[in-house]
Amino acid sequence: MxxxxxxxxxxxxxxxxxxxxxxxxxxxxxxxxxxxxxxxxxxxxxxxxxxPELEANADCRFGCAPAPVSAWCEECRERKPTETVSRQxxxxxxxxxxxxxxxxxxxxxxxxxxxxxxxxxxxxxxxxxxxxxxxxxxxxxxxxxxxxxxxxxxxxxxxxxxxxxxxxxxxxxxxxxxxxxxxxxxxxxxxxxxxxxxxxSTPTDLADRIEIVKRRDAYDRDPDGFAKAWRRKDLAVRRRIVNGREALADITIPDEVLEAAARLCLALGTDGLRGELVLMRTARASAALAGKGEVTVSDLKGIALMALSHRMRRDPLESGDPQARIERAMAETLA
Incomplete structure (x- = not known):
């Protein structure tokens, strides 16, 4: 558990x-x-x-999804399964x-x-x-x-x-x-x-550290009871994920937001175009979680650090802290 x-x-x-x-x-x-x-x-x-559980072809050792057929394993293509099962x-x-x-x-x-x-x-x-x-x-x-x-x-x-x-x-x-x-x-x-x-990093707030210890102790004493007490909130998180997946394909990204993403990557000197692609996909996923219909510059700012911190070239003249560099670049390019 x-x-x-x-x-x-x-x-x-x-x-x-x-x-x-x-x-x-x-x-x-x-x-x-x-x-x-x-x-x-x-x-x-x-x-x-x-x-949420996945739907998979019955008796498939690899858990192939019922569709599309083009993504099936060799075994599923040979036996053409028609029944499905749910799996974790x-x-x-x-x-x-x-x-x-x-x-x-x-x-x-x-x-x-x-x-x-x-x-x-x-x-x-x-x-x-x-x-x-x-x-x-x-x-x-x-x-x-x-x-x-x-x-x-x-x-x-x-x-x-x-x-x-x-x-x-x-x-x-x-x-x-x-x-x-x-x-x-x-x-x-x-x-x-x-x-x-x-x-x-390890939490430094005293109240947070105390609460972490209390919750962990409660979980260790009664894992099933603790999980049951948090079941409703976990289900709420699950609903956010399911709703986000359903909305993802319909979320739009305005040209000005694409331009802002490109400016930010140029300012940081990221290699290739993977930075822009991941930045936009992550911003779209974040907007989907928030129930938005389109990506905004605010969404970019919210996820820029986790999308770009490991993609920057090292500059000996710059601060070694990627967060500081990204925040400075956002202040200059996304203002």
Missing amino acids: PFPFSAIVGQDRLKHALLCAAVDPSLGGVLVMGDRGAGKSTAIRGLAALL VPMVDLPLGAGEERVTGALDLERALGHGEKAFEPGLLARAHRGFLYIDEVNLLEDHLVDLLLDVAASGENVVERDGLSVRHPARFVLVGSGNPEEGELRPQFLDRFGISVAI
Whole structure:
């Protein structure tokens, strides 16, 4: 029984980032860096637990959605399922020491050669399809797994090949990583794959710290009772997500807001155009959560830090604090 998402004290930026990713999974994932024990994994697991169930093809090992058919796995295309089932949104942990076969899945060569069967044991990427793949201490992940995740994140498909045999299946998930920046940095290519990034710290407000301890103690004493007490507020968060998803496609982005986003990225010197794209998608998701019909410059200001803080070039003459640089750039370009 995960700790209820709505019972988390503070960490509003982290919760907002996760909600935006839940409304629009195409954002590209969430990176959460900060102190140990600040609530990173608690928030991530709490969000996955409150999301509405998914509709999936019956007896599909990968949880393929009923539509579109073009996104089905090879097995679903062969058997053409007509029945569906409801399933919980997957929340899959990727351990740092996991071997490649555990992550991608394994082909059984003996059965393939001896019986002519393409026997495949799905891995963590298959289990995470249409859900969340969570990596704690992501900055310590081995390079070969980073390369693998980069390929799958770019294609949305996992391909396993061995001795002339191959199996492919859809693997689209929200990648969520957390870690302590003191333990090392992520490779630039991997860092760029995360749509939004949040830096969090241990709460310093005395009242917040006391309330956190009280709620955690109540949860540890009676997890079911505590979850039941927060059920109504968690359901309200779920309704916001569902409503946001339904409204997302209809939210407009005026040209002046697009121009403001481009000016901000130019001022910050972000590489490529991914900054503008993620900035607009995140602002659209934020507007959807707020029940708005169009994105405003105010929406840009509200999400600029988490969309751009990990995309800026390092300038030795500038402050090392990305928040200060972004706030200064917003004051100059979005006034």
